[in-house]
Amino acid sequence: MKESKFALIFGCLFISSVFMVWGIPAYAVNSLWPACDAINKTIQNANLGDRVAQKELADCYYTGTxxxxxxxxxxxxxxxxAEQGYAPSQYWSGxxxxxxxxxxxxxRQSFWWMKLAAEQDYIPAIVAVATMYALGEGVTKDYVQSAYWTRRAAELGSPGDQKLLGLLYETGRGVPEDPEQAKYWYSRAASQQNDLSEARSAQRYLDALNQKLIREHK
Structure with missing residues (x-):
């Protein structure tokens, strides 16, 4: 049961951009139009070595925009x-x-690029690296490293990772079992206003943990 819960949460975080156009979040596609409308200028800038223009041009070709x-x-x-150190492109290379x-x-190449972006605190890449460590995808499975990267994303404000870190502390997966730390991170996620779905989910985890602790102390 615990394994399936971890797999579900990690999987949801890894594909958290649900509404996709060829793998790019739908909300982001509209932002491509200026670069893709002025495609000749974008190509020119990309050929001159502008790493942002190179990423924009890649997005245009990736989506057919x-x-x-x-x-x-x-x-x-x-x-x-990505070779110029641009974290979003390193993430997309991964x-x-x-x-x-x-x-x-x-x-292995996917993990390598994701980790480069994660080291620049690019949250989508941090989530990917934590997931890949948890699943052993492209790297040796390592729950301690997975927990480390989950904490890094949680500290940067990712509500899904705050909830997941709470679960890691509740169950002792990759970190020492610590109900108080679990409650702290569930509470952090539950208080997020920018992702109400994750906030409600974290509140349910917090309520369930509190009920469990009450039963254990009766």
Whole structure:
């Protein structure tokens, strides 16, 4: 039961951008239009080495916005931008290696790029790295490292990771079992106003833990 709960939460965090257009959150697609409408300028800037323009051009090719969709070309530009240390592009380089879109699927390469972005405190990449450590995808399974990265995302304000960190403390997975720390992180997640769904879920976890502690002390 615990294993399935962990797998479910990690899986939900890893694919938390539910409404996707070819893997890019739907809300983000509209932001592509300026770069993709001015595609010639974007191409020019990308060829001049502008890492942001390279990422924008990759997005245009990845989604087929303003240009014919071409995953191989998208991958080329994501990687060019990523090689310049741009965290969003490092994350997307990890993403394409994880999914095999435009490149041959390679979980080790996926993890390598994700970790570079995570080290720059890019939250989607931190979530991915924590998940990959938990599942042993592209790296040796390591619950302690998974907990470390989960805490890092939680401290940066990610409500899903705050809830997950609470669960790790409740069950002693990768961290010492500590009900008070579990309650603290559940409470942090439950107080989030920017993600009410996660807040309500965390409140349920907190209520369940409180009830469990009451029963144990009767």
């Amino acid at each position: 303003g240009v014919e969709r071409n995953l191989e070309t998208a991958a080329k530009w994501y990687l060019k931008s 993403n394409i290696y994880q999914s095999g879109r435009g490149v041959e699927k390679n979980y």
